[in-house]
Amino acid sequence: MGDMIVNSQYEILEEIGRGRFGIITRCFCSISSKFFACKTIAKSDLVDETDKECLEKEPKIMAILPSHPNILRLVDVLENDDYLCLISELCDSISLYDQIVRRPFSEPEAAVVMKQLLEALYHCHFHGVVHRDVKPDNVLFDSRNNLKLIDFGSAEWCEKDGFMYGVVGTPFYVAPEVLRGSEYGRKVDVWSAGVILYTMLAGFRPFYGESATDVFEAVLRGNLRFPTRVFRSVSSAAKDLIKKMICRDVSKRISAEQALRHPWISSGGGGVGGGTASV
C-alpha cells in the first residue's frame, strides 16, 4: 500500500476514508511534526480513461490554483510505477454531509458554513476554475473547524464568461443547464451551493426522487418550494438568497461574489429577518 512509496518523511497511520480512487489514511510528517491526509491510488485500478483523466487533473488544478484557506491544500505528490500518493491537509472534523444528517442547522450556523463555501467558490471562479461537483460530501472541516472544499477531480478551467460542456456532478446538486446538455459556466457551482444551503436549513433536499431519473426531472422542473412546516421559522432573507442561488435562469442567478455580499451572509444569518433583500 502507501507505505511502499511514502518515503521516510511520512508515516502512514489509520484509514480515515475511502474514495472511488483509493484509500485515505492519516499520516505524520516527521519533518514538520504535523498530521496530514494521504490518498493512495493503485495505478493498476485505473483502467478507465475517464478515471485516469480525472485523477491526473486534480493535482494539476490544485497546483495551479493559488492556495486559499477554504480549499484543501495539496502538500505533496509522491509517485512510483505502481502508486500515486496525494498528501493534503487533514480534515478530521465531521463532514458537512454527516452534520446535515445529524440535525438541521440554525441560520447563524448555516451562514458560517455558506460564507466559507462561497469564499472558496469565488476564489475558484476568479481564477477560472469551476468545481462542478459541489455537494456536502465534498465539504470537510479541519480541527479548527475551517471549511475545506475537496475533490477537484471533476473541475474544469473556464475563461471569464466562457462556457463548457459535459454532464458531470451529482444528481441532487447538479444545475439544470448541465442536465439539459447545453453550454454552461461557473454559476453551476452557485446552484449546487444553493441546494446545500436549502438542505442545511430544511434537513431535506429541494429536489428529490426515487431514482436518478426522477431526481433529474425534479431538477429540470426546478420548482423550488419552501414547505411552511419547516420554513415558517426561516427568515425571508435566507429564502431570498436561496431563490437567487437556485434560479433556473442562469442570467438572473447571482454569482458567488454577489452571494457573498447578500445581507443574509454579511449579517451572519441573523438580524435581517423580514423584507426582501436585494443584491
Ligand SMILES: Nc1ncnc2c1ncn2[C@@H]1O[C@H](COP(=O)(O)OP(=O)(O)OP(=O)(O)O)[C@@H](O)[C@H]1O
Ligand atoms: N484531507 C482529508 N482529510 C480527512 N478525510 C479526508 C480527506 N480527504 C478525503 N477524506 C475522506 O475520504 C473520503 C473520500 O475522499 P475523496 O472524495 O477525496 O475520494 P475520491 O477518490 O475523490 O472519491 P469520490 O470521487 O468517491 O468522492 C471523503 O469523503 C472523506 O471522508
